[in-house]
Amino acid sequence: MNKTDELRIAQIGFLVTPDELSQRYPVTEPLAHHITHSRQRIERILSGKDSRLLVIVGPCSVHSPEAALDYARRLKILHDKYQDTLEVVMRTYFEKPRTVIGWKGLISDPDLNGSCRVNKGLEQARKFLREVNLIGLPAATEFLDMVVGQYIADLISWGAIGARTTESQVHREMASALSCPVGFKNGTDGNTRIAIDAIRAARASHMFLSPDKHGKMVVYQTSGNPYGHIILRGGKQPNFYPEDIEATTKALGTFELPQRLVVDFSHGNCQKQHRRQLDVAQNICQQIRDGSTAIAGVMAESFIEPGHQAIEPGKPLVYGQSITDPCLGWDDTETLLAMLSDAVKHRLNNL
Ligand SMILES: O=C[C@H](O)[C@H](O)COP(=O)(O)O
Ligand SMILES: C=C(OP(=O)(O)O)C(=O)O
8 A cells, every 4th residue: 555654754763651761760759849949939039029030050951961960069059159149040951942953952862973862862861850959959941842841841940942932832832731930032033022922822721732651642731831931032133131121021011921031141142152141141230230120030051161062073072061052161150150149139138
């Protein structure tokens, strides 16, 4: 018989189920306590009940769990040091949306060579996330694939929908189901309206189709996520200036949404020049000092070594340096968090 589907499938492989992986790497009672309380602290900041600043910081992507855990241990020291002013959450990004093509993250290609050993990638990501939470840090990630969340979402305290997918209906449906607060980036061209529409869509109840934890196809009805918020990441132009923040809060107000937002120092706001994140941070610190109550959180891309590197066959990678977007190095990260904490101290003293 003439086959009429799967004509362009080169290979099919079996995947471990989410349930099997979570039995291997369980969320124990102390971990569940840490994650639940981290999410609640983030929710309080987003709803303006806590005037500290949410700071989502870490590598653009995790490619070496060893180096990223080294980073996590350093970050935990700063997390504790600044806990009166900052809620520090580590970026633990395993899925990368590409403008065209490129390495798509640890889950799809853990060996960084196109071999795409997804079972290994899923296991490494879950194991790594467990370790980050055991260190005592809350974890943040971007949810890109519609199924991957089933393997890791119980270990995530803050989620993002990226600039390339904020307008997508299925991503909004997924966000409406997630148990953590979810930030929506503005579009890559700078369109903020799509993120506001996404917040509104994700607050509603939806039906969506997905495999369950045992790999069986089910239809979920969601109850809606009340903790959606916009992330200003810049576009053709940066959008972190006071006038951008004012325009965005006004638009949020039109829809009776909380007038609180997150500013991404990286991406379109630093035009992918990593040290410019510090300039953006300086501007945001001034806005906080000047009394802005709209800035609930910030995001920065940082790792151990500054900049980024290309994957070249046969050439060893520099330890602790990004293989996707350029990141601030560790010294600049320390400076950044000290700066943010100082500005927030000022805001707290003036309440
Ligand atoms: O944050 C990461 C990148 O900005 C995003 O994945 C797009 O990367 P690319 O333009 O290099 O594909
Ligand atoms: C891909 C990312 O950002 P954006 O969606 O804003 O490009 C990211 O934060 O890793």
